[in-house]
Amino acid sequence: MNTPSIIVDRTTTWHSIGKTVDQCKDLEGVLKASGLDYTVEKHPVFAQPIMGSFTPIPNRFITTRDTDGHLYDIVSDKFEIVQNREAFDFVNYMGDDLQFRKAGETETGMVYIIGALPEVNILGDAFIPHVIFRNGFTGKIKITAAICPLRMVCQNQFNFAFRNTQNSTTIRHVRNAHDKLEEAREVLKVAADYMQELNAMAEQYVNIKLGPKDLDKLLDRMFPIVDPDSMNSFKRHQLEVSREKFKKAYLADDNRNFKGTSWGIINAYSDFITHRAAMGNTETKEEGKFVMVTFHPGLMNAVLQHMAAIGIEA
Numbered sequence: 001m002n003t004p005s006i007i008v009d010r011t012t013t014w015h016s017i018g019k020t021v022d023q024c025k026d027l028e029g030v031l032k033a034s035g036l037d038y039t040v041e042k043h044p045v046f047a048q049p050i051m052g053s054f055t056p057i058p059n060r061f062i063t064t065r066d067t068d069g070h071l072y073d074i075v076s077d078k079f080e081i082v083q084n085r086e087a088f089d090f091v092n093y094m095g096d097d098l099q100f101r102k103a104g105e106t107e108t109g110m111v112y113i114i115g116a117l118p119e120v121n122i123l124g125d126a127f128i129p130h131v132i133f134r135n136g137f138t139g140k141i142k143i144t145a146a147i148c149p150l151r152m153v154c155q156n157q158f159n160f161a162f163r164n165t166q167n168s169t170t171i172r173h174v175r176n177a178h179d180k181l182e183e184a185r186e187v188l189k190v191a192a193d194y195m196q197e198l199n200a201m202a203e204q205y206v207n208i209k210l211g212p213k214d215l216d217k218l219l220d221r222m223f224p225i226v227d228p229d230s231m232n233s234f235k236r237h238q239l240e241v242s243r244e245k246f247k248k249a250y251l252a253d254d255n256r257n258f259k260g261t262s263w264g265i266i267n268a269y270s271d272f273i274t275h276r277a278a279m280g281n282t283e284t285k286e287e288g289k290f291v292m293v294t295f296h297p298g299l300m301n302a303v304l305q306h307m308a309a310i311g312i313e314a
Contacts, residue, residue, distance in 0.1 A: 042063055086175075087133075099115060124257070
């Protein structure tokens with residue numbers, strides 16, 4: 001008896017956020033198309049005791065956007081504003097390899113630009129390394145570039161924290177062309193190293209074979225329903241739904257080449273994380289999911305910990 005095909009509809013975590021900027025050829029075009037071509041200023045912060053006069057608060061300022069007066073956050077006098085043009089200017093030195101895709105700003109004040117690098121082949125699959133550049137004006141966000149490979153056949157977003165290779169790098173605020181070129185080269189090197197590490201990981205795990213019992217043991221650990229009769233019905237339902245969604249991803253047509261291997265489990269988990277329903281307020285939930293999947297490598301590494309716990313490791 002043949003198992004019916006299981007096809008899952010998938011889009012990227014950034015599909016519904018920001019502005020599409022794939023027609024832009026340089027940073028200036030991206031900033032204008034996405035509305036990020038503004039400047040931010042620091043203004044003194046004042047306190048007014050009851051029935052008293054306004055008194056400046058020492059060493060505290062509030063950051064504001066010049067276009068609409070939007071208030072970001074209170075920062076210290078040591079916080080240096082790096083305008084979007086300055087923060088991202090080095091991307092103009094990355095050459096034609098970088099193709100702009102999306103740009104925008106989240107409700108929490110994270111400014112981002114998403115670009116794609118040339119395709120890389122891993123175990124016969126096309127992966128597109130995407131670089132997410134970010135900046136911010138709240139004092140909590142550093143200028144960074146994060147590498148997030150996308151498995152194109154199903155739009156799965158990978159984000160592992162490897163022992164020797166991280167998926168992100170902090171960007172220095174530099175002003176001259178030579179240093180900007182060096183920053184651009186460093187980002188490209190981080191991307192190349194990360195993709196090489198991901199390829200090595202895939203080659204290791206595809207050779208570790210799994211049987212149905214191994215899958216059941218893993219599901220029991222990931223979605224534990226220990227005492228179904230006494231468990232809260234809502235929590236039990238959530239675990240059952242998650243378990244079925246994971247199995248659906250594992251059995252999906254685009255994972256059939258890796259079914260029965262640890263790499264198939266990893267692909268299924270990336271699918272499960274990338275495409276699960278976003279939680280929270282409708283206006284911000286997609287942004288929250290994008291940030292969580294992109295900038296929290298521990299989320300992906302959790303599957304390796306579960307696998308190791310039942311004796312599956314490279």
